[in-house]
Amino acid sequence: MGIAPLMSVSLNQVSFLLPSENSPEAIWRSVRTEGSAMAVSRVHQGVTGMAQGAEDVLALLPLLRPGKLHDFDEVLFPRALMGDSDARRLLMQKLIEPLGNPKRGNALIETVLTLAREGFQLLNTAKALDIHISTLRYRVERIESMLGISLDNPDDKFKLQVAAQMYVLAADDK
Numbered sequence: 001m002g003i004a005p006l007m008s009v010s011l012n013q014v015s016f017l018l019p020s021e022n023s024p025e026a027i028w029r030s031v032r033t034e035g036s037a038m039a040v041s042r043v044h045q046g047v048t049g050m051a052q053g054a055e056d057v058l059a060l061l062p063l064l065r066p067g068k069l070h071d072f073d074e075v076l077f078p079r080a081l082m083g084d085s086d087a088r089r090l091l092m093q094k095l096i097e098p099l100g101n102p103k104r105g106n107a108l109i110e111t112v113l114t115l116a117r118e119g120f121q122l123l124n125t126a127k128a129l130d131i132h133i134s135t136l137r138y139r140v141e142r143i144e145s146m147l148g149i150s151l152d153n154p155d156d157k158f159k160l161q162v163a164a165q166m167y168v169l170a171a172d173d174k
Helices: 024-031 046-063 072-081 085-095 107-117 122-129 133-147 154-173
Strands: 007-010 013-016 038-040 069-071
Touching (some): 024 038, 038 046, 046 072, 069 072, 072 154, 107 122, 107 133, 107 154, 122 133
Parallel strands (some): 038 069
Antiparallel strands (some): 007 013
């Protein structure tokens, strides 16, 4: 595949570094055997990134299913639901924190929290935020674009609602 081999073998696990431009799926197709599984970390850089990638994969190990390729983001939500504090923190970093803006305030975070609290009912959310429905629609489009999700997708909506509740609970603990 033209990739410089940098791997480690320990018992029944093979760990290797894969440049971000290479497809984990292509590797999986070529190494897949019956009963095996493959875990892929988030993309990291540098020596500290290699250590973080190893931690990502270790966190995935209990959730691996034979015959499947698993990536870190795929199991982040189930891990957060199962009480993994690191996964909860990462889920909020992924779904809530990108919406904050030090210069403009936290209008998009407030919008997500209110959407979740109002069951994603736009009219109720606009009233609760005391904004025009068009302003809310604009904010929803920005939220979807920034997070790479669609609030028309029930799974995305559920994950965002859970992340919003975790964010509120974490803020209450401070």
